[in-house]
Amino acid sequence: MLRDIVDFYVNEAGMHIWLEQAECVILNHGNFLLGFCERDVSETEGCITLFYPTKEDVDIMYNQLKYISTSEPVINETYQIYNFFTKDPEGRTLEFQTFLHPIEPVGFF
Helix, strand or coil: CHHHHHHHHHHHCCCEEEEEECCEEEEEECCEEEEEECCCCCCCCCEEEEECCCHHHHHHHHHHHCCCECCCCEEECCCCEEEEEEECCCCCEEEEEEECCCCCCCCCC
């Protein structure tokens, strides 16, 4: 099952393998690290948000994932974002979004 979830995040969501360990793989998207380990039961609570610089980038991801998306991209006026949602193969909620207002660059501390 670990290989299936890694394949999804690499081939469908555009993440990269950052580190592979025995029974665990850590993926990255910009400075976001996401780890998965082979276990008997998957932890699937919460929402994972992947940030993109532009609406066009979000649309590209939507076009790649619309076959499993749970919403179409929309502008959320309350948060000034453009986003859509989908589920990964184990049922986790994924949000793909961009901000519609200036933001500070994200970096490592």
